[in-house]
Amino acid sequence: MSVSKLKVKAMLICDNVMTEQGSGKNSLLGVFENIDAKQFPVVHPTLCVYICFTEALGKYNFRLELVNTEDNQPVYPGSVITGVESSDIMMPHNLVFKINMILLQKPGKYEFRLFANEEICETSTINVRQI
Numbered sequence: 004m005s006v007s008k009l010k011v012k013a014m015l016i017c018d019n020v021m022t023e024q025g026s027g028k029n030s031l032l033g034v035f036e037n038i039d040a041k042q043f044p045v046v047h048p049t050l051c052v053y054i055c056f057t058e059a060l061g062k063y064n065f066r067l068e069l070v071n072t073e074d075n076q077p078v079y080p081g082s083v084i085t086g087v088e089s090s091d092i093m094m095p096h097n098l099v100f101k102i103n104m105i106l107l108q109k110p111g112k113y114e115f116r117l118f119a120n121e122e123i124c125e126t127s128t129i130n131v132r133q134i
Contacts, residue, residue, distance in 0.1 A: 007092060009059040011125035014117060020051045020099045029053065029097055038107065039134045047105045052115055052127070054098040059089040066118040067100045072128070073111050107131050 018033030031053055038047055052067055065087065069079035082100045089096060107113070110133045117125045 007058060007060040009056045009063070009119055009124060011054060011056045011117065012095070013053065013055040014115070014125050014127045015053045016115065016127060016129055017051050017053060018049070020053050020101075022099075029099070036128075037130045037132055039132050040107070040110075041134060043110065043133065044106055044108045047107060049101065049103045050105070052100040052102070052117075054100075054117060054125070055095055056098075056124075057095050058092055059087075059094075059096060060092045061089065063087045063089075063119050064121075065098060066121070067102075068116050068118070069102075069105065070114055070116065071108075071111060072114050078107065078113060079105050 015031060015034050017031045017035065021030045021032065022028070023030070065084045066081045068077055068081040070077050079102060082102060084098055084100070087096065110131050113129050113131055115127045115129065116123055
């Protein structure tokens, strides 16, 4: 089976993702685009990155990393989900990355980067602000 280039339909940052047993429906809790902190460095305790994609055919390994866009330096080296297979190009698929204890050194723009088989396929920006 050849591997097709998948299409990301949604990439959302939230507090948590709950998956309903039986139906497989996902409920995203607390979707956000900003992290506010009084002082830096700050540790963000936990978050999830929810991804929905289609047009996948073949076997995929996924990696998610977080970088500071100012200097392009990794803040979070990455979570990995391996061995995701799709035999139906029309079937939607969901991934959930749960990330704990992210150390943010300073305010600014940060970017989650999703890689599929080591090729970047989607990004999502988050603003880290001092209040």
